[in-house]
Amino acid sequence: MIRPFLFLILVLISFLLIQARTSINYDEARRALLTAEENLLTGGHTYLSEKEIKANEIFMQYKIKELDRGFENEEENAAALHFFKAKPLIDKSKVFQFLHRMPKGAVLHLHNSASVSSEWVVKNISYYPGLLRCTTTKGKTVLTFRRTPIGHHCQTEYVLVSDERGNASDPQVYDQEFEHIINMYTPHPELEYSTTKQSWTRFQDMFDSFNDALAYLPVFQIYTWRALEELYNDNIMYAELRSTLRPLYGENGTDFPIDRTIQVFHDLNEKFIQQHPDFLGIKIIFSAYRGFEVDRIKNILQDFKRIHKAMPNFVVGFDLLGQEDKGKPLYDFWRILKDFPPTARFFFHGGETNWFGASTDLNLLDALLLNTTRIGHGYALAKHPIIMSAIKNRKIAVEVSPISNQVLNLVWDLRNHPGALFLAQDVPMVICSDDPGFWNAKGLSYDLYYAIMSLAPKNAGLRLLKTLVGNSIRYSAMTKEEKSRSYQILEKHWSIFIDKVLEEVDN
Ligand SMILES: *[C@@H]1O[C@H](CO)[C@@H](O)[C@H](O)[C@H]1NC(C)=O
Ligand SMILES: *[C@@H]1O[C@H](CO)[C@@H](O)[C@H](O)[C@H]1NC(C)=O
Ligand SMILES: *[C@@H]1O[C@H](CO)[C@@H](O)[C@H](O)[C@H]1NC(C)=O
Ligand SMILES: *[C@@H]1O[C@H](CO)[C@@H](O)[C@H](O)[C@H]1NC(C)=O
Ligand SMILES: [Zn+2]
16 A cells, blocks of 8 residues: 555656656756655654754765765775775774764664674683683684583694793784684685675684683673673663573583573673663573574574563563574474564564575565564565565564675675665664674674765765664664663763764864
């Protein structure tokens, strides 16, 4: 069904088109077309105060200057460049600095074990006493704190990272190499990641290398705390973390039950909120690897149901993850996903693929049929007009993670990212960071940079940004009360931010 107002716009446009041909009103018709599209764009109807309009003018000066410079010299067009090449330009950018300081609301798609910047991991976890390293028969590194490590098919003996570093001729070079284990950065992504397979293999290897070290209780604690700090430092007030809830282990290397993992998340969150009263905390989306057999997922679902029942407002939902093109499609699991506790929700990854009509692409369909609350990535969504329209009507937000899609090889030039189509048609969406620690990013500002510089039209500014920030609260799994408190805090921070932007320019 075409909505009445859209219908009116269409009638108006046809009328204007006839006019344009028959009279001197060509410019008027042209302007009306532009206006109609601008109104349809995400944020097209968002109100800006006098002050916000002024702040927007400042922002637009930065934005236009950077885009024009990029138009003159494509080498400097960060909006079109791969993040690994663009990052030094972005770090210097006034648009980026503006976005970094801007209150950003929430991040709704973020994987816990790749959420912290690699720089911090090197400084802290690689120096954590007792860290061991081995090399597998396939030449991959495995890290652990278990004194009697298990089941990694190591070809070499485990050695202490501190010993290796002590023996290295240059500890700084050693640290750089260590960082490579958990960071995909390369100056030549076009060579190292010329295929999806290359980028996904490397990406998956990083989890395999790091996960057992991260499961060491004290390390998990400082890592998760740091994750919260990095969000907070990027002016983010809330996050929904996807976690596989692996069992943690202590001194003697024995696994705790996964209830302990969730307890640690919970306690750290409480403590963090106490120290940062304007931070609203995190909630957990329990995620399972989609490559597992159906029976195994069934067991994991039992765990989920039990934990969700104990903490319904903390462990809010369920997801399946891992490369969609290689794992099982959602359709394989629909029977076991059907009877779900009514309070629990799904947050499925879907359509993170370039294959049109393949089983992975059709995950979008099953996500919709299973009543997903949001869709992770939804990269393939624009190819499915019926699903897209249903998603719009049912207000299912798409979690768009531009840098992730680029680094994992779905698109090179982010101006071609389908998120541009979502914005143009006002599909509900939020900007997310997915696994920022694994590709040299931090917080959400880098992804937001691409959203406003590459996905959005040239003249889109604060109105769109404000809408995206609002969306991140609106489409979150927070309760009504939590949302209204979020809006209050956000509004306060937002108006302080706008005042500062204006003050600095006056001086
Ligand atoms: C991480 O490392 C930095 C630099 O060495 C240090 O200042 C900081 O205290 C460490 N943080 C933790 C939680 O160990
Ligand atoms: C460090 O060097 C010493 C002396 O050469 C050697 O015995 C030891 O195995 C080395 N350890 C590592 C971890 O490389
Ligand atoms: C390991 O330590 C935990 C408590 O930290 C204890 O419950 C467990 O029995 C210990 N396991 C072994 C094999 O010593
Ligand atoms: C679909 O999910 C929403 C929450 O995201 C819930 O309110 C609604 O009742 C669900 N509908 C069905 C048919 O399960
Ligand atoms: Zn993801």
